[in-house]
Structure formats: C-alpha cells, structure tokens
Amino acid sequence: MRLGYHSITWGGVVGEAAGVTSAKDLYYRANGSMAEAIRDIGSAGYEGVEMFEGNVADYADEPEVLRGMLAASGLELVSVYTGANFIYADALPDEMSKVTRSADLAAEFGASHLVVGGGARRAAGTARGDYDRLGDALDQVVEIAEARGLTASYHPHLGTIVENPDEIEEVLSRSRIGFCPDTAHLAAGGGNPGELVRSYPDRVRFVHLKDFRPDPVTFLPLGHGDLDLADVVSAVREAGYDDWLMVELDSYDGDPRAAAEISKAYLDELLG
Template sequence: MKAKLGIAPIAWWNDDLAELSDDVSLEECLRQASVAGFTGMETGRRFPMDMAELGPMLDRFGISVCGGWFSGLLLDGDIEVEKDRIAQQMEFFIAAGAPCIVYGETARSIQGLRGAPLATKPKLTEAEMAAYGRKMSDFADWCAAQGMPISYHHHMAAVVETEAELDLFMAQSSVPLLFDAGHMAFAGGDVMRVIENHHARITHVHTKDIRRAVVDGLDRKSESFLDAVLKGAFTVPGDGSLDFGAIVKAIAAKGYEGWFVVEAEQDPVANPPLEMAKKGHGELLRVMAAAGYEVVGAAGGKVQ
C-alpha cells in the first residue's frame, strides 16, 4: 500500500492566534517542510490562490497542495451561497491537483473565540443533525461532481466534535470523512473505535497528537479551545501521548491509501516548526513502515 506525507502550515502561522506565528515567508515555510521530508502541504493564509504564482514555488521544493481548510457555514446557510463561497478555492485546488478540500463547519462554532469555554460548544438535536446531514450530503455530492471532493473535519468546539456526534452525523449523511486522531482524543472519543466504525468513509487523515496531561488538566467550564492551544494541547506524532503505531496499523488494515498530514498548532518559539516537522516526519516514517506502507512522493515515486 502507498501513502504520502504532508504537513499543514499552522505550525508556522496560526490563523486564529497571531501570537502563535513564526515570522517566516511562504517560501521559507515550504523550504523547511521540504527539508523535514514532506512532499505535500495544505494551504494557509499566506498562500496565493493562483497556481501561476504558487506553482513555481511548489516545484522548487518538490511539494504539492495536499488539501486545505474551507470555513463552511452550511449549518445555518444556503447551499447555493456556499457553492459560491467555495468556488474560487475549488477552481484553485483543481488546478493544483489537490486531493480534496477540508470542510470545517464554522457556523455556531466557538473554536476561534478565546472567551468561549469548551463546555459551551454548540449541540444539535437528532432532528437538527439529520437535516444538517442531508444538506452536507447534497453539498458534498455537488463538490465531487465539479471535480473537487470535500473531506469533512470533525473538530473541537464545533457541532460535530464528540464520537457520539460523529456517529450520528455519519449515520445521517454520506459525506467523506477526514479522520483527525488528535481532535477525537481531545473530545474524549475512542480513536480506534472511530476507525473501525467509519473507515469506509475516511478519505483524508490528519495525524495530530495531543499532550494528555495538558488536555486532562483543562477546566472545560472556563477554558476555551484557544486556551488549550496556547497551553500546548496539540503536538506532532512522536512528541505526544497517542499511539500512532497502533493508529496507523488500524488505518492500514482497512486499506486506506492517501495522504497523512501533520497538523499541530502550537507555540513556534517553544516548539520550533522545523524541529517539530522533522520529529513528526521521522515518527510517521517509522510507524508507516511497520504498518506496511510504502511512502511515496507527490509524483508517486518512493521516498528514500
């Protein structure tokens, strides 16, 4: 089985917490990711939405676009409006040869609100989740028909956060799934059971690790998602508490082939992005070899 390794620029520049950003250019970010061994990068706020401008930089460092976040508002919004909102990113991603757009539901989410405690996250009734699942399914079908599928990101502080919420959403929709071990562990879910239950729909993987002591020490009635990030709740594989050897073996056993993307927002001063990228890449190479994966580059050639 073959897999590719990518990374997200959130380790270098945090979109929600400007103070957690390394003052480096896009070119330097791509250079460091390449030095660490990655052949893909998800997009971020410093990426131009134009392959004529971005393409030469990607080629210089042997990196391709392996995904990128879209802040969806479909929960409370109109599907035609959301089609218009995603259209430019979709056109750009098709030109870039990206595998998918990462759909994150931000309607009612408190993930970017420093003053909103984790315990105040939005919750849907079963009827609301069923209606939302139908809308998301229609939207996902439309995106795929345009030539750029979405992959749904369950996320802390959003309407689909917990394992139970994910189970209900998956039962009420046909949407492809982005599996994020770190977010599910933070939410108190059983990451191995989620893989077992939903592997057939997983089309993209984020290899986010957590620092268990930080997560368990949070006061969810007073501290927010951004407070947790500032405290160091997230990190790269090999630096945290999750068993990525077991996680990757479970994913491999279900036949998944595709991108594994390191996405770990944390303080770049305390955790220099290049050092963390190297650590995450090394750990993934180790566990993926043990799971039977051949890690290949963006163009499909074997990574040495």
C-alpha cells in the same frame, strides 16, 4: 501511503476580518509565510502540503508563483481546508459560494482533496435539526468537490457540534461525505482515534495526524504526546486506506520546521 504536512504551523490559524460581516469572505488562513512553510516542509522530506483556502486564494492572480514554490521544494498541493457554519439557512448560499471558490482553487492547483470542518454550536445550544441541516450541507459540499475531481472529507473539530463519537455518528449517518479522522481532535472530544477509524472503515478518505496531551489540552508533534499512533496507522491500514497521511500541528512553541522534522522522523520509524 505518502506523507504530507499542513502549513498551519507557520503562524497558526486566523480568519478574514471581512468574514465578520460577510460569510462569503470568511476564509481560513495561516498567519505566516507560505514561502517559508513550503520550503521547510519540502526540506523536512515530505512530499505534499495542505493549505488553508485563504492562503491558496492569495495566489489566484499569480498562480505561477505558488506552482513555482511547490516545484522548487519538490511538493504537491494535496489538499485545501475550508469550513463554514452550515446550519444557518440564510447564510448557507454565501457559505457554499465560498466553498465553491475554495474547491475551484484546489482543482486549479492540482489538489485531490477538499477537507471541510464546521457545524456551528449555537449560543443557546444545539437546536433540533442542526445535524440534519449539517448533513444536507455536507452533501452539497460533496457535489461541489466531485464536480471538480476532488474527494471531500469532513474533519470533526473541537468547538463544533461534532466533537465526540456520538456526534460523529450523528453527522456521518446523515451525509455521504468522507471521514477525515484527526487523531488529536478525536481524542480531545472523548474518542479513541483507532477505534473510530475501525468504526467507519469505508468512510475514511483522508487522515490528519497530530499528537495530544489532555491536561491541559495540548497538540504536539508526533511521538511527543499520549496517543497510540501505531494503533491509528494499523487501523488505517486495516481499512484499506492507501492515500496521504497529513500531519497537522496547529501551533508549536519553537521552530515550525523542527516540529515537522520531529514528526517526519517518527513516521519514518513507525512506517518502516
């Protein structure tokens, strides 16, 4: 398994202001320097990087700049992260237009994975049929990704209708999309990450790693929290997974490069 790191730690995640009134323009992005992130991730010894769709879109008109930064740091763009509400029928065509644009960019820059989050939790509570709508939408995402040579995976996330193990089953039973276990989000949602990987061994298509402390909910570099990450890696290996392990730390109270180095040292020791 090869090791990558998400650029989110450099600035944290934000969204496009235009997305408030235009779903097709609602990109995720990390609010920091991608040149710095790519340089730091490469110098920490990783081989790949995951980026948000909005950060990749910044280089759509000058692709040679991003390709040059990646090459200079010895990295490849492994995955692009996107997402949407997915449950509102009127907004869905615009959301799928945005997902298609993200998949186009991922393919243009040589990525192999499209990682997707989402499934809005309504103000009035989850409606009957929301999981059906989400499952149908995620199957559309799979078709978009496959048409571009990408593997699509669904990332359960706090704040969506897919947080806990029962909700994960609701969506995975309704869609053929791959499963991207995120160790910290699974734990924060009340699940055991290793057990959840073992529950869906044939669905694991991508892996996000971060450590976690529950009270208060805090995401941490690997080895600095309470998770049994050795068990997660064992579960991933038992599933026959032999692709990327992507470290994704939402924020860090310090130098993001230092956080990347901490997690890299932990994984080097864990993987032997």
